[in-house]
Structures are given as C-alpha cells and as structure tokens.
Amino acid sequence: MSRAERRWSLGALLLLPGSVRAQAAHPAPSKLEIGEGIYLFQTAPYGDAGLDGNSVVIVTEEGVLVFDSNGTPAAAEAVLAEIRKITPAPIKYLVNSHWHWDHWYGAEVYKKAFPELQVITHERTRQLMAGPAVAFNQPGLDEQLPGHIAQLESQLLRAKVSATPVPGVAGLEAHLARDRWFLQQKRGVKHTLATITFSDSLTIHLGPRTIQVLHHDRAITPGDTYLYLPKEKVLVMGDLLINPITFALFCYPTGWIKTLKALARLDAVVLVPGHGGPLADKALLHATIALLEREQQLAREAKGRGENVDQAKATILADARVLALRTTITGSDARRNDAFALYLVDWFVTRVYQELDGTLDDSIPRTP
Numbered sequence: 001m002s003r004a005e006r007r008w009s010l011g012a013l014l015l016l017p018g019s020v021r022a023q024a025a026h027p028a029p030s031k032l033e034i035g036e037g038i039y040l041f042q043t044a045p046y047g048d049a050g051l052d053g054n055s056v057v058i059v060t061e062e063g064v065l066v067f068d069s070n071g072t073p074a075a076a077e078a079v080l081a082e083i084r085k086i087t088p089a090p091i092k093y094l095v096n097s098h099w100h101w102d103h104w105y106g107a108e109v110y111k112k113a114f115p116e117l118q119v120i121t122h123e124r125t126r127q128l129m130a131g132p133a134v135a136f137n138q139p140g141l142d143e144q145l146p147g148h149i150a151q152l153e154s155q156l157l158r159a160k161v162s163a164t165p166v167p168g169v170a171g172l173e174a175h176l177a178r179d180r181w182f183l184q185q186k187r188g189v190k191h192t193l194a195t196i197t198f199s200d201s202l203t204i205h206l207g208p209r210t211i212q213v214l215h216h217d218r219a220i221t222p223g224d225t226y227l228y229l230p231k232e233k234v235l236v237m238g239d240l241l242i243n244p245i246t247f248a249l250f251c252y253p254t255g256w257i258k259t260l261k262a263l264a265r266l267d268a269v270v271l272v273p274g275h276g277g278p279l280a281d282k283a284l285l286h287a288t289i290a291l292l293e294r295e296q297q298l299a300r301e302a303k304g305r306g307e308n309v310d311q312a313k314a315t316i317l318a319d320a321r322v323l324a325l326r327t328t329i330t331g332s333d334a335r336r337n338d339a340f341a342l343y344l345v346d347w348f349v350t351r352v353y354q355e356l357d358g359t360l361d362d363s364i365p366r367t368p
C-alpha cells in the first residue's frame with residue numbers, strides 16, 4: 001500500500017463507528033448496601049472527559065426510590081440493570097439533587113422504563129434544568145469535546161502513518177473511542193424534567209419507609225436537594241458534601257454553611273456524599289464546615305483591609321487553622337492538596353468576594 005493509500009484507508013477507518021459500537025454499554029457499577037435495602041451505586045468515570053455522581057437506591061416491596069440518575073443514559077441503564085437484579089418492584093420516584101449534568105442526564109432511562117414514575121426536584125432546579133443548565137453544557141458538546149476528539153484523531157493518524165512505531169497507539173485508540181461514545185451519549189440525552197417540585201420539604205411514605213426530601217438554602221446550587229431517612233438514620237447529601245473535597249464552584253457561601261450545619265444537626269449514622277465513598281461519621285462534614293467558616297471570616301477581613309481576591313486566597317492558604325483543616329480533609333496527600341487549593345479555596349473565596357459585593361443570583365455563571 002502506498003503512503004497515500006494508507007493514509008486514505010486509515011482516514012476511512014477513523015470514520016467508521018465500529019469503535020463506538022464496541023462500547024455501547026457502560027460497565028456495571030459497583031454496589032454497596034449502606035443500610036438494609038439501601039444501595040449506593042458508583043459508575044466508572046468517562047476516561048478524562050467526566051465522571052458521574054453517586055446514585056442511591058431505596059428499595060421497598062411497594063416500590064423503589066432512586067436518588068440521582070448519573071451523567072449519561074448508558075450509565076443509568078447500567079444502574080437500572082442492577083436494580084432489576086435486586087427487586088421486581090417498580091421504580092416510583094426519582095429525585096434529582098441539582099442541575100449538574102453528572103447527576104441527572106440519565107433520567108430518561110427511568111421514565112422510559114416506568115412511565116408512571118414521578119421525577120422530583122427543587123422548584124429552582126427544575127427552572128434551571130428547563131433551559132440554563134442545558135445551555136451551560138452546550139459549548140462542551142459543540143466545541144470543547146469535539147475539539148479534543150479532533151486532536152486525538154490527528155494524533156492517532158500521525159502515529160499510524162509514522163515510519164517508526166509509536167508507543168501507546170492502542171491506548172490512544174481506546175481513549176478516542178471512549179470520548180466519541182461519551183459525546184454521542186451526551187448529545188443524545190432527552191432532558192427529563194421534574195413532574196413534582198417542592199420548595200422546602202416533601203415527605204414520601206413508601207411501604208414501611210419515611211423518606212424526607214429536603215432543601216435548606218442556596219448552597220452548591222440554588223436548589224440543592226438532600227434525603228433523610230429518620231428511622232434508618234441515613235443521610236444522602238448530593239454535592240453538598242463530596243468525599244473528600246467538595247467542589248465550591250458557583251456556591252453560595254453563607255447558604256452553603258447554613259445548609260451543612262443543618263445536615264450536621266441530623267442524627268445520621270450513614271452519610272452519602274455526592275461523589276466518593278459513604279461516611280460512617282461526621283468528621284469530614286464538621287471539618288468542611290469549620291474550614292468554610294474560617295475562610296469566610298478571613299476573606300471578609302482581607303476585603304476589609306482592601307486586599308483583592310488573589311491576595312485574600314494567598315492569606316487564607318497560609319493560615320495555620322486552614323492548613324490544619326486541610327490535613328484533616330486531604331490527609332496531606334499532595335494531589336489532594338492541589339485539589340483543595342482549587343476547589344475549596346480558589347473557587348470558594350471567589351464566591352465569598354462576589355457575595356460580599358452582592359452579585360450572587362440564581363443564574364448559572366458563564367465561565368468557571
């Protein structure tokens with residue numbers, strides 16, 4: 001084959017959807033029973049393109065409630081397949097915690113399988129899901145992810161036509177197939193909105209269980225929703241808390257701290273974060289509250305002294321109390337410390353300054 005022919009055939013090969021077909025399903029999620037008949041499902045990440053929130057499933061003989069429906073239909077299908085192995089009972093309720101795609105883009109799967117399903121979100125979350133949340137994700141689907149895929153394609157093409165063997169071609173091919181599949185999944189999502197909304201609280205009586213669906217204040221988003229099961233003492237928090245480092249991007253500092261304090265007052269013995277493993281005590285919750293309060297206080301003082309937001313971040317990252325809490329939260333792991341500096345200091349202090357300026361509203365900011 002001439003070099004030109006080889007190039008052509010490789011180009012044609014790259015256009016074939018075979019690699020997409022090869023990954024039609026998402027791998028089975030891991031399953032953890034965190035209370036009797038209460039399961040935490042965690043799905044595999046989408047390579048470097050994203051990762052799902054936790055999905056919690058509460059089973060009774062009369063029906064099932066699912067909290068958060070993953071970031072793609074395929075991931076939700078994988079969780080639903082596991083639920084069907086546990087119970088023949090119908091899924092009656094789906095609660096979606098907030099507008100971030102990784103917690104609700106799989107919702108259509110449950111609605112399709114159970115047309116009687118009631119989908120529940122906070123009223124502000126529904127408003128955001130009905131437009132702004134989808135618009136927020138559009139540049140990723142129109143430009144960022146396709147651009148990344150195009151880059152991988154030319155990298156792969158160069159590797160294949162190279163006269164000397166290039167290491168890592170198989171890995172590159174798998175990466176490309178995964179990203180193409182992910183883009184196809186996200187572009188095909190049928191955005192499924194709530195059939196029931198609430199403002200403060202809603203109680204569901206399902207078989208022998210009492211399930212409280214709660215909202216306290218604007219926190220990570222304007223309409224964060226969490227679940228509390230008072231008999232089982234299980235608290236399902238969504239992204240209000242992530243194990244180990246919560247993403248403070250676009251948060252509402254004062255409302256978030258108030259919300260976390262409300263969570264801490266509940267008599268929970270199992271706490272499920274929005275990402276990461278379940279918690280058997282409130283140590284991370286208390287450390288995060290103490291950290292955010294300390295940061296808010298230091299940022300207020302810094303602003304009062306006339307420091308700009310970057311100066312305030314530097315001041316806070318040098319504070320002994322903040323560093324002690326960082327050790328509690330990250331265990332001094334270097335990569336986690338970097339994530340801490342970005343997610344819990346950079347993003348949080350930016351929002352504290354904006355809140356002090358009075359510029360926080362319910363809209364989704366355009367740029368991170």
Ligand SMILES: [Zn+2]
Nearest residue numbers: 053100102239
């Ligand atoms: Zn999330």
